[in-house]
Amino acid sequence: MIAKNLIHLQISNFNLPVIHIINATSHNDIENTIKKNMQETRDFLKYTPVVINVANLTHKNNWEKLYQSILETKLYVIGACSCNDNKLKKIIIKSGLPILTENILSQHHSLYNSQKKLIKQIKNTNNNTQLIHTPIRSGQQIYARNRDLIIINDVSAGAEIIADGNIHIYGIMRGRILAGASGNTTCQIFCTQFFPELISIDGNYWIGDQIPKKFMGKSVRVSLQNNTLIIHSL
Structure with a gap:
């Protein structure tokens, strides 16, 4: 059968x-x-x-x-x-x-066109950057201590991405993403396909249900202004 x-x-x-x-x-x-x-x-x-x-x-x-x-x-x-x-x-x-x-x-x-903007942004980052080419699976946790993090692949639901600096994800983002983990309020998050379970900068966070649906699946930049998360379209 x-x-x-x-x-x-x-x-x-x-x-x-x-x-x-x-x-x-x-x-x-x-x-x-x-x-x-x-x-x-x-x-x-x-x-x-x-x-x-x-x-x-x-x-x-x-x-x-x-x-x-x-x-x-x-x-x-x-x-x-x-x-x-x-x-x-x-x-x-x-x-x-x-x-x-x-x-x-x-x-x-x-x-x-959004990807080209993201490439330009990455070219301007300094050498203090952790670069990952492989997919991030459910259950994995990645932590970039005292530096930026660039992931050129997909991040599965259930995965956790943490960096003391900025985070760039060139792929589908479905997990939890936390930038500025050591207290840097100027850090930002860049994603080309945005489906997160949670986003956070300097401890200020939104869970997936709080994120405006118009940004889901889009290319976005997330920043922090006056302790409030702001999402910009790329």
Whole structure:
């Protein structure tokens, strides 16, 4: 007998950066340019899923070589979009990638712009920062003593993130997040997908039910003003 309820299928919105290929005459130049941009952001985008905009390409371009060059940068290419050449479309599909439509991608542009703002903020942080690339599971507690904390992944419900400095979370935040734990009222919290169980700065906290619903799932910045938590959209 086949067991029931083994999986749950749900339609969800994915937030995907899009790389626009302007000129594909030099695959090495494209690869080097992407790598340079990643280095400038301290490899912040390494292993990030991306979509390739191929509006400026035709079947005469060497898609396989271009695709391989982008993979060499440690980005995960999960699809292509804006393909105007039917022959190129067949080549891309044959390479194992789907063709994504613009109406699917348009909903992601606002979050991508927020992510770029967050990258700029992280580039301006000092070297006294703890950086974590791995997911934070339920039951885990992370504490960054006397420094800022940057997490480039998801934080599960039941996890607790604590820092004496600022906290940046590039991913889905579902746990408890406490910044300024040693009493710094100027510390802030930055999240790209905001679903916390609790947020706190310098001991001033809100539980999830107290957070305005309009901010849930959004990119936000949380600060403290006159002992009151303030949430700003990014």
